[in-house]
Amino acid sequence: NAGVTQTPKFRVLKTGQSMTLLCAQDMNHEYMYWYRQDPGMGLRLIHYSVGEGTTAKGEVPDGYNVSRLKKQNFLLGLESAAPSQTSVYFCASSYPQGENQPQHFGDGTRLSIL
Amino acid sequence: EDQVTQSPEALRLQEGESSSLNCSYTVSGLRGLFWYRQDPGKGPEFLFTLYSAGEEKEKERLKATLTKKESFLHITAPKPEDSATYLCAVRRSGTYKYIFGTGTRLKVLA
Numbered sequence: 001n002a003g004v005t006q007t008p009k010f011r012v013l014k015t016g017q018s019m020t021l022l023c024a025q026d027m028n029h030e031y032m033y034w035y036r037q038d039p040g041m042g043l044r045l046i047h048y049s050v051g052e053g054t055t056a057k058g059e060v061p062d063g064y065n066v067s068r069l070k071k072q073n074f075l076l077g078l079e080s081a082a083p084s085q086t087s088v089y090f091c092a093s094s095y096p097q098g099e100n101q102p103q104h105f106g107d108g109t110r111l112s113i114l
Numbered sequence: 115e116d117q118v119t120q121s122p123e124a125l126r127l128q129e130g131e132s133s134s135l136n137c138s139y140t141v142s143g144l145r146g147l148f149w150y151r152q153d154p155g156k157g158p159e160f161l162f163t164l165y166s167a168g169e170e171k172e173k174e175r176l177k178a179t180l181t182k183k184e185s186f187l188h189i190t191a192p193k194p195e196d197s198a199t200y201l202c203a204v205r206r207s208g209t210y211k212y213i214f215g216t217g218t219r220l221k222v223l224a
Contacts, residue, residue: 004157031210033212040216041216042201042214042215042216042217043158043201043203043214044214045211045212048210048211050210056210058211090157090158092157101146101163102146102148102150102160102163103148103158103160103203103212104160105150105157105158105159106157107155107156107157108155108156108157
């Protein structure tokens with residue numbers, strides 16, 4: 001049981017390049033989330049999904065797009081990377097039943113934009 | 115506006131020196147307060163969920179408590195392996211979103 005798996009673990013991009021971060025979960029969770037974590041700012045929600053085929057904007061969605069074509073996968077895309085998007089990106093998932101379910105996190109993707 | 119504030123930002127303890135971490139929150143309709151542990155280079159790992167004021171949860175050397183305005187994570191006789199960043203998050207009723215604090219970096223010295 002792998003839980004939440006993120007790929008790649010590290011990536012360096014040049015300004016203007018594009019890339020996709022992949023998140024896969026094997027816990028049959030309905031809800032999935034993408035966060036970024038920056039020093040001194042905590043975890044900030046980028047986009048989230050409450051089920052297959054659905055997505056919604058979080059706190060800091062600009063410059064990012066997402067897709068949830070399959071229940072177990074949640075993709076985060078950067079169309080034209082900017083240095084301000086240098087960060088550590090975490091994916092999380094949770095059950096929908098009840099509002100007090102915790103989130104389960106992957107180990108992150110460390111992204112540097114030069 | 116929903117808000118979570120954690121204090122202190124950083125804490126250094128000697129092995130065996132008990133202390134508490136604080137998480138103050140402002141949220142209408144709390145549906146859960148969550149504590150996580152995060153080790154360097156890793157994602158947050160779930161520790162506890164607290165639902166209502168007066169509730170307490172324990173796990174090994176950790177004990178979490180909840181009031182209407184704040185939560186405490188008490189660490190009793192800590193060991194070096196308890197060194198990590200501890201994150202607090204809340205979820206408001208009727209939303210899918212979790213609001214995180216910036217964490218407390220704990221260092222336990224042998």
